[in-house]
Amino acid sequence: MLRLALFLGFLIVPVLEIWLLIQIGSVIGGWSTVALLIVGSLLGAWLMRREGRRAWRSLQDALQSGRMPDRELADGGLILVGGALLLTPGFITDVFGFLCILPFTRPVMRRLGSWFFTRRVKAMAAASPYANLGVPFPGEPQRHDGVQNSAQNSAQNSAHNGKVVHGEVIREERA
Secondary structure, three states: OHHHHHHHHHHHHHHHHHHHHHHHHHHHOHHHHHHHHHHHHHHHHHHHHHHHHHHHHHHHHHHHHOOOOHHHHHHHHHHHHHHHHHHOOOHHHHHHHHHHHOOOOHHHHHHHHHHHHHHHHHHHHHOOOOOOOOOOOOOOOOOOOOOOOHHHHHHHHHHHHOOOOOOOOOOOOOO
16 A cells, blocks of 8 residues: 555656646746746755754754653654755645745644654554554553453464464573
């Protein structure tokens, strides 16, 4: 599914970009369209440099204060993605690039990215062979129906994942 979405994205986005360039060029002229793309790229490069420095400083401050730099790392990633989108010629990618770089739109993009990656990680965890161990996903409420003991866990896992073989490890000591 993800491969199909990526394939369609790499097929549809360039076609839309070319169509939009032709439409804008027919309205304002070819040279004006090229000039608009160049101005957008220069503005994006300047913004990326400025916001990248700010993100780097806040990352260093977070690390020096001893707290987890989750917001700073997400901002750095968004600035990197925004810069890559701004390097791609076209107006659609420029809009998304500016949304990732501008400081007042970055929190929205951060929340959107967090929602997407949380959803993706949950889907991957559900498909994992370790999905039915009874451990809740971080951020989800704890179950209050009692804690399962290891025999119940083994019975539940054997019902879902096949045969469970019990054993013990014996270490030989060398003399």
